[in-house]
Amino acid sequence: MKYVKLIVCMLLLLVLGLPSRASTGGEGKLNTSEIVVGHIKDSYEWHVTNIGEEPVIIHLPVIVKSSTGWHVFSTARFEEEPDAKGYRVGPHNLVIASKGDNAGKIVELQNGSEVRPLDISITKTVAVMFIDAIILLLCILIPARWYRHRKAGDPAPGGFTGFIEMIVTYVEDNIIKPGVGEGYEKYSPYLMTCFFFILTCNLMGIMPFPPGGGNVTGNIAVTFFLALCTFIITQFSGTRHYWKEIFWPEVPLALKAFPLIPFIEFVGIFTKPFALMIRLFANMMAGHAIALSLTCIIFVVAAIGGATFYGMSVLSVVMSVFMMCLEFLVCFIQAMVFTMLSSIFIGLARVKAE
Helix, strand or coil: CHHHHHHHHHHHHHHHCCCCHHHECCCCCECHHHHHHHHHCCCCEEEEEEECCEEEEEECEEEEEECCEEEEEEHHHCCCCCCCCCEEECCCCEEEECCCCCCCCEEEEECCEEECCEECCCCHHHHHHHHHHHHHHHHHHHHHHHHHCCCCCCCCCCHHHHHHHHHHHHHHHHHHHHHHCCCHHHCHHHHHHHHHHHHHHHHHHCCCCCCCCCCCCCCHHHHHHHHHHHHHHHHHCCCHHHHHHHHCCCCCHHHHHCCHHHHHHHHHHHHHHHHHHHHHHHHHHHHHHHHHHHHHHHHHCCCCCHHHHHHHHHHHHHHHHHHHHHHHHHHHHHHHHHHHHHHHHHHHHCCCCC
16 A cells, blocks of 8 residues: 555655646647657656746756866756747857757757757766766675675665565566576676666666656667677677577578578577667657556546536546556566566577577
8 A cells, every 4th residue: 555655655756847838839738749749758857747837947067068178067057948040049059959950969059050069968868877877886785795794694674674685586586597508697687787777777767756756768779788798798709609599590492592581580689678678768768658648548538627627637547557567567578578578689599409
């Protein structure tokens, strides 16, 4: 019951943070698509909520190299509203474009044209990822410190340390070991890191207020990097028999003369990590979008009033709570699936001749 109360409280905080001045049109109608996209996409500022008409924003550092050199400053130096040309004007001839190919990005205006500078700014996704990494380190180092002062024959730990041990044991014995096979210990640190990093980012992502709220695993750049790491480890772990099965498989000679099977196998090297990337990205992004869309129903029907408003509001809250519960489950499942598939890919690459 206490978990249901926690989810309801998180939903209410999410609801309170939804309406903003930028999300209403000229007639005061709610722009639901802008709300959903605005909470999913990355940004240079961290919008927390609104207090009345005033937005509560955490300004993040901008780090760019333009034609005039390196510049480091806060996003508070950009204008809050775009001008007639759709630019949020900032210092050093830098602006944030609100439309066009560079919408939402920092550009430098040179003779009326937009030029993208070298941009390594700390965006919302990056800031949340740093926070998630710190939380992950604490969750692992605290149990590790407990084990450092214990012996193998000591009683099993309880509380938080016991909970972490349970998860580590489950992932090690039921995901990594069966997937990789013999010699799995060599790959456990990487695969365990993938599992806990994805799980932490997923759980923090459904938290509607700081330090959570960032769509880290729903950012394709993050999932691309994770899939790339698995791809590199898989190929460098490949045995001679693994490469032989790709370029000279056990098929009739006619198929070897016409290298259709080797071509398909070679393409499969790249489709596996691509599937890893898309699977995690699409599932997490879709989960956030659905949860936000269901919550927006309350505000869409607010203008109708009467029984319709109250009925749809109750339905929206019930469905949103259901989606939040489902998101908790999906957070674990997606971390488990990514780790399991990575283990299987590495295990298949380490195949030996019979």
